[in-house]
Amino acid sequence: MDEVTLLAQAIPDVPQPSAETVARARARLAALDDPVRRPRPLRRWAWTAGAGVATIAVVTAVIMLVSHLGGVPEPQPAAPPAFQQAPRVHQGLHRLAGARMPQSATKTTLRFRPTSERIAIVLFCQKPGSIFFSNEGGSSAGGTCGPDGAPSMLADKAHEPGWLGRDHEITFWVFPPDAPVVRGRKACPPQGSCDGAYELSGPETADRLAAELGSRPGAWSVAAYDVQAARPLHDIADRVEKLPARTGAYWRRTLTNGSLIRVGAPGAVYRLKEEARFDWWQPRDPTGPLMTESRRLFTRPATAADEKAWRAAGSPAEVEQACMGGTPGEDCARLKLSSEPSACEYTRGVDAKGLLPDRRFAGLTVAEVERLPADPARLRDRLRTLYDRRTRRSFEDALPMAASLLNLPLKPGTRAALLHLLADLPTTRVRGQATDPLGRPGIRVSFWDGKGMSYPGGEEAPTEFQQILDPETGRILAEVTVLLEAREGLPKGTVLHYTAHTPGDGWTDERPEEPADCAKKRR
Structure with missing residues (x-):
């Protein structure tokens, strides 16, 4: 009878360790008997065993050894064979x-x-x-x-x-x-x-x-x-996976949208900056009221030089947006300048479908989001079923758009799995460190071929759509459209449009209150 068998008989009131733990204990005891190897000090973990603990010195040593082995976290499941999932x-x-x-x-x-x-x-x-x-x-x-x-x-x-x-x-x-x-x-x-x-x-x-x-x-x-060019995303995912899960009665999403707008007559062109805020209160309970609120924050000259040009034009309260050559004047938008919040409206009511706001990849409810797998391979398979029901585009071409799911209330494990999945896509490009439009540090990433054309000065200019991620939480701080070539006083890298997620995003037990200074809009 060896010490481990004696242990099982000596302390019957204590749950017996698993067969794997016993095997590991025997191996460790054998190593302790080896005069060549110097044993590491044993950590003395408390293990309530009643009077049976005080039997003999050997049993006490074995108790401490097995309790040390049994007290550590269970080993993680082995990685699947490479022929089932190619290793990372x-x-x-x-x-x-x-x-x-x-x-x-x-x-x-x-x-x-x-x-x-x-x-x-x-x-x-x-x-x-x-x-x-x-x-x-x-x-x-x-x-x-x-x-x-x-x-x-x-x-x-x-x-x-x-x-x-x-x-x-x-x-x-x-x-x-x-x-x-x-x-x-x-x-x-x-x-x-x-x-x-x-x-x-x-x-x-x-x-x-x-x-x-x-x-x-x-x-x-x-x-x-x-x-690996996308190592920062894997590092973020590893940190995110360890974060605690959060919940609440409502999931709140608060966005600040901003744009640079070219205005003025030929020879007297300047730019305005326009910002608006959008609030979305999504109830966990689908029978609860959903509330949205939109408010224009300001429309004013973008820089001191633009303000000087605006004043030189007579400080107009209303201006016409510059348009592409050949566009009829009546088709060019007219903008009212304001430095104070205005044009507020809101909606409130039960949403039968209960879909979360960002639906670029798939329209999902809170319950559907919480059921998404926390394993990259299983998540990819699940996303395939979600996307195939919505569009004719191939899943592989559309998969980079799954980055928009980072805007949703994913559990930490699912968010980490999505980041790992996105990091391995051939279209993903990590552009380096950046500061978002609200001044927060982040990692700038382009998940898909987001290159396109914008019209910052009434002419075409190449742009790229990028996301700025929070390096600690893996959430999207902002989505930006960046100028890839200099145009009419705008240097390369200028942010033409952005959507920034404010610090108020996330789960909360607060309930939305109808704003007194907003007009209610029918859903």
Whole structure:
């Protein structure tokens, strides 16, 4: 009878440790008996065991050892096999994008944008010796793969001019090890099979073989790995995951919207800055009243130089917005200047659908948001079902828009999972540190190809849509449209439009009160 067995008999009033804990205790005791190894001091954790604790010295030592082992948190679930989910890090490189398939004799497409010549494309296959084929445009590569991973030689094209710095879409097929595939350099007719075997020379042949075989057992995954450009997002996600969950009777969202507006006659052009505030009170209980409030805060000259130009124009109380050349004057908006809040209105009433305000990716209720998974792979699968019911665009093209879900009341685990997922997308670009329009420090990120055109001076100018994230909470501080080229006195990097989330955002037990100075608007 060893000490651990004696322990179980000596203190029957104490719940017995698990088999795993007992095994670990035996291993630690064996290590303590080894004269070569110096044991680490044991942490003395209190473990109420009644009178049975005071048996013999050996039992006391074992109690302390097992209680130390049993008192630590349960080990985290093991990561899934690589063929089920490509690991986040592989040979020192970080995953840019990944895809997975539950069966072989199937295909999938991997989309990514390489960031360096160290790019690697790796396939992980459940069945050793599985046959893979990859194709992009006129380039193909093949080989065999197993659970430890195998590279696709298409990544070697990173050394060719023009391959880096652009988006790629590579299609992969994986077949079982016994698939009728020609090995070596044997040539087969362009059409059909070669003595019943297929030469994987192009996507058409691979599709024909997949159709002949049908789906077969053998999960597999593929991922592109590179020097990590989005490491700050993963770091934020790791911090967010540890935050406490919060709740309340209402979820409040308060936004400040701002814009630069060009006004004035030719030769006397200046700019106004316009700000408005929008409040949204979403009840946790869908039978409670939803309330919204919008209020224009001010419309006034943007800078001291603009104010000087406005005064030189006679300090008009109403001005006409500058329009594109050829636009009829009656179609150009007229703006009233004001330095005081005005034009306030609100709505209040029960919303039968209960949808949260940001619906760019999907219209969700509080209950639906709280049921979103806290695992990146499961979250991606769930987002696919949410998005497919709303649009004809492909899910892969739309997935970067899931960044808008960061505006919703996600639980910390779900927010962390979403940040990890977004960080691995090929469209994600971390632009560095920034200060939001309300003066708060953050991380500037572009999650999708948000480049477009704006008209800050009556002419087209390239812009980019970006988000500024709180590095501690992972929430969006602001969304901004940034000028990518200088235009008419506006330097590159000027924020033309923004939506800033004020510090009042989040769960609260306060109830919204109808504002006395606002006009009620019918819903």
